[in-house]
Amino acid sequence: MSGLNSALETHLGTGVTTICRCWALSRRDGVVMGFTDHDTVLAFDGISFKPDTGLSALALQQSTGLSVDNTEALGALSDTAVREDEIEAGRYDGAEVRAWLVNWADVDARQLQFRGTIGELKRAGGAFEAELRGLTEALNVPLGRTYQKSCSAVLGDEECTFDLDTPGYVSERAAEVVTDRRVFRFADMAGFAPDWFRHGVLKVQGGVASGLQGMIKRDIVEGDARVIELWHPLGAEVAAGDLLRIEAGCDKRMPTCQFKFNNLLNFQGFPDIPGDDWTISDPTRSPRLDGGSRR
The missing domain is CATH 2.30.110 (Pnp Oxidase; Chain A)
Structure with missing residues (x-):
């Protein structure tokens, strides 16, 4: 004992x-x-x-x-x-x-x-x-860094350090038209470029779904409306008037980090890693060898 x-x-x-x-x-x-x-x-x-x-x-x-x-x-x-x-x-x-x-x-x-x-x-x-x-x-849980071209940090975490509360990178507004707990339609969302929130996060801060969040798949303009679509439906219904927080998205690319967030010093990727074709190339003059598609 x-x-x-x-x-x-x-x-x-x-x-x-x-x-x-x-x-x-x-x-x-x-x-x-x-x-x-x-x-x-x-x-x-x-x-x-x-x-x-x-x-x-x-x-x-x-x-x-x-x-x-x-x-x-x-x-x-x-x-x-x-x-x-x-x-x-x-x-x-x-x-x-x-x-x-x-x-x-x-x-x-x-x-x-x-x-x-x-x-x-x-x-x-x-x-x-x-x-x-x-x-x-x-x-x-596996730990350690992975050598890859894209950034391994999560936007706003301690490695990224970007402050998501910076003006212009978050929109807090009431829900308007919600379809299938996944598609959010707004009559007006001026001040944000199309696709600004793609790869971002939509967080519910009011109503029965308060505390739930989803990753944003699409952010498009349809006529006079702005449409935010999630990858998966939220686990509870979101009613018109429920408060939402919509955060800008990052696609993990170096140009996005540099020009959208002005945060290049904290970029956690390795954009200059050569592709697999570099390791098997002949010692002759070759086109760009970065692992990408040749078109």
Whole structure:
């Protein structure tokens, strides 16, 4: 029992126990939910753990390697707990999960058994099944730079350093006409060149879809209207009047970084890398060898 909370260890040593399990789920939008398999409400760490939510967990199996911890949370979808529309909207994607073994007669006697995030989430027939990934999952993510012509930074991140709040690079306006949660039409968006927002991000800041965002596929002018089209539909409906934030896009090319954003000093690509045809060329006078199409 090494490493156990001392009060819990003492309790387990009595042979007659009052043990239950508690789970806390913290979404990225700040919502925190508590669940327990006990029959009454428990509270600690500022969280109320509710019974009768239909949530349970399979046996916790953790390894010392970098594989995904083999544990799952099972539950029934309900309006008072985990709702299907919020799962569809992506509200639970990447949510943090913590699981404790708790003495329900003395909640100070508890032990944190698991901490991780929600991975793959399936739902069918009014129920859901969520894969829980441990903290070592982050160590499986490839790190380091890739030598490529295009920029590897994300517009506005710590490597790019560009301030997206710079005047002329963001538009905050109310939604007007929305089709299929994917196509946004505006009667007037003066001051921005066509295609200015392509490759950018549209973020919803009001309404039931608040907090959701999508990557912009097209930004075109159709007659007197400006049309912003996303690659994929948002996970919730956007109504007319909901506040939107539309950020300028970057196609990762050096000329775009230089002339659109005036940020060439922070360009994270390698535009002068020779193409594959350079490595197999004969030592004779050749046309431009940059890996591009010869036309």
